[in-house]
Amino acid sequence: xxxxxxxxxxxxxxxxxxxxxxxxxxxxxxxxxxxxxxxxxxxxxxxxxxxxxxxxxxxxxxxxxxxxxxxxxxxxxxxxxxxxxxxxxxxxxxxxxxxxxxxxxxxxxxxxxxxxxxxxxxxxxxxxxxxxxxxxxxxxxxxxxxxxxxxxxxxxxxxxxxxxxxxxxxxxxxxxxxxxxxxxxxxxxxxxxxxxxxxxxxxxxxxxxxxxxxxxxxxxxxxxxxxxxxxxxxxxxxxxxxxxxxxxxxxxxxxxxxxxxxxxxxxxxxxxxxxxxxxxxxxxxxxxxxxxxxxxxxxxxxxxxxxxxxxxxxxxxxxxxxxxxxxxxxxxxxxxxxxxxxxxxxxxxxxxxxxxxxxxxxxxxxxxxxxxxxxxxxxxxxxxxxxxxxxxxxxxxxxxxxxxxxxxxxxxxxxxxxxxxxxxxxxxxxxxxxxxxxxxxxxxxxxxxxxxxxxxxxxxxxxx
Amino acid sequence: xxxxxxxxxxxxxxxxxxxxxxxxxxxxxxxxxxxxxxxxxxxxxxxxxxxxxxxxxxxxxxxxxx
Numbered sequence: 001x002x003x004x005x006x007x008x009x010x011x012x013x014x015x016x017x018x019x020x021x022x023x024x025x026x027x028x029x030x031x032x033x034x035x036x037x038x039x040x041x042x043x044x045x046x047x048x049x050x051x052x053x054x055x056x057x058x059x060x061x062x063x064x065x066x067x068x069x070x071x072x073x074x075x076x077x078x079x080x081x082x083x084x085x086x087x088x089x090x091x092x093x094x095x096x097x098x099x100x101x102x103x104x105x106x107x108x109x110x111x112x113x114x115x116x117x118x119x120x121x122x123x124x125x126x127x128x129x130x131x132x133x134x135x136x137x138x139x140x141x142x143x144x145x146x147x148x149x150x151x152x153x154x155x156x157x158x159x160x161x162x163x164x165x166x167x168x169x170x171x172x173x174x175x176x177x178x179x180x181x182x183x184x185x186x187x188x189x190x191x192x193x194x195x196x197x198x199x200x201x202x203x204x205x206x207x208x209x210x211x212x213x214x215x216x217x218x219x220x221x222x223x224x225x226x227x228x229x230x231x232x233x234x235x236x237x238x239x240x241x242x243x244x245x246x247x248x249x250x251x252x253x254x255x256x257x258x259x260x261x262x263x264x265x266x267x268x269x270x271x272x273x274x275x276x277x278x279x280x281x282x283x284x285x286x287x288x289x290x291x292x293x294x295x296x297x298x299x300x301x302x303x304x305x306x307x308x309x310x311x312x313x314x315x316x317x318x319x320x321x322x323x324x325x326x327x328x329x330x331x332x333x334x335x336x337x338x339x340x341x342x343x344x345x346x347x348x349x350x351x352x353x354x355x356x357x358x359x360x361x362x363x364x365x366x367x368x369x370x371x372x373x374x375x376x377x378x379x380x381x382x383x384x385x386x387x388x389x390x391x392x393x394x395x396x397x398x399x400x401x402x403x404x405x406x407x408x409x410x411x412x413x414x415x416x417x418x419x420x421x422x423x424x425x426x427x428x429x430x431x432x433x434x435x436x437x438x439x440x441x442x443x444x445x446x447x448x449x450x451x452x453x454x455x456x457x458x459x460x461x462x463x464x
Numbered sequence: 465x466x467x468x469x470x471x472x473x474x475x476x477x478x479x480x481x482x483x484x485x486x487x488x489x490x491x492x493x494x495x496x497x498x499x500x501x502x503x504x505x506x507x508x509x510x511x512x513x514x515x516x517x518x519x520x521x522x523x524x525x526x527x528x529x530x
Contacts, residue, residue, distance in 0.1 A: 187508045194484035306498025308505040
């Protein structure tokens with residue numbers, strides 16, 4: 001490639017730059033259909049083939065599973081509608097630029113790097129899931145429940161192949177992957193349903209009247225696999241609510257919902273929750289039981305629907321990894337102000353693909369997802385408190401923007417202390433998020449009032 | 465053309481899920497179900513983008529960010 005061609009390529013890629021750093025203009029807002037497609041595609045994903053089986057492995061009972069998923073998913077949808085969407089629509093900014101107004105550029109940069117790394121690991125899990133299906137025709141050895149490191153060269157080659165494709169699609173931007181997931185999601189959902197139905201006879205269930213008996217006796221038996229902890233209703237409910245904690249309570253989906261015309265577009269998340277985090281988790285749990293406890297997504301999907309099942313795992317991994325990687329690109333972009341988005345997304349894709357080489361990311365997915373939500377959640381709590389509560393207490397929101405401080409101590413201390421206290425709480429990881437949110441809000445309010453004592457004589461631009 | 469694409473893609477969805485119902489009731493072999501699901505997948509991915517893409521283009525006309 002000669003220098004002119006290189007310049008043209010760079011210019012074309014630079015043209016992909018979107019309105020990441022400014023409020024979304026009115027003529028760029030998108031319709032409800034885009035959000036339904038995106039949420040349904042993002043949450044009917046490759047990881048659903050892992051999470052459903054992990055509930056089986058952890059010995060959840062059938063009543064605990066069904067009730068826990070219903071309550072947890074409703075709480076998750078309400079979190080998107082009443083916590084994320086209202087702030088996203090009022091600011092029209094990404095999480096990162098809103099944080100910058102509150103926390104200052106230094107703290108935002110630190111947060112963005114942590115955030116982007118977490119997004120990379122999440123997208124890495126999706127890529128690893130896809131790789132279990134891509135490797136099927138090559139008779140690639142599948143990673144097992146106890147595998148933490150790459151188990152073969154073929155695994156690494158397949159992961160890099162999938163990672164390269166996902167990264168290319170993420171570089172194309174929101175519109176492109178929104179179209180892609182919209183086309184895929186109805187079909188993917190039906191593949192999950194078809195797979196679950198087709199293997200039920202193997203478990204002795206041949207009429208719908210048999211289902212509840214078989215569910216209790218052969219699928220969600222209440223007996224964990226040796227070496228795995230026992231899950232209850234509370235585990236399922238809190239996991240269903242908090243598995244996307246970084247997106248709703250943690251406000252990461254401000255970056256997506258800022259394109260919404262109305263606040264109630266947040267309800268579009270219900271399509272993701274109830275198709276993906278209810279029906280798909282149940283179907284993949286059935287597949288796991290029919291496969292005698294196997295959890296590698298590619299083989300169990302193939303067992304359910306044949307080649308279409310394996311393709312579904314690949315596509316499902318892609319549709320989740322793409323928006324996740326896109327978010328990682330946005331996050332890294334804040335930390336590297338002079339880089340274009342395509343370049344940072346490429347870097348994020350490399351980190352993601354390297355992470356995907358380690359099967360631990362998939363086998364410990366429940367724990368990873370819970371940690372990921374907990375680490376990012378305090379900043380969402382700070383945004384909530386800053387936007388809604390500080391003005392009601394007579395304090396000024398967007399402290400860093402107002403004073404030009406590069407690092408808001410109130411926000412920084414609230415984040416770190418919340419995580420420290422949450423770690424010390426004598427609770428399992430799945431239950432630390434809820435008390436953690438209240439700790440973060442209270443800490444931020446107290447520290448802001450102390451910090452803003454210095455501000456008594458400063459007026460905001462709005463006050464003239 | 466768009467109507468034909470819509471019908472064929474919906475047929476693809478039917479071929480994906482309906483055979484599994486017959487497998488569930490013992491009326492169809494698993495192999496036949498897997499082959500039909502594969503055919504359904506091809507129909508969906510060949511024809512759905514033709515009408516779904518157009519629908520999206522209409523809805524988001526003027527909203528392209530590039």
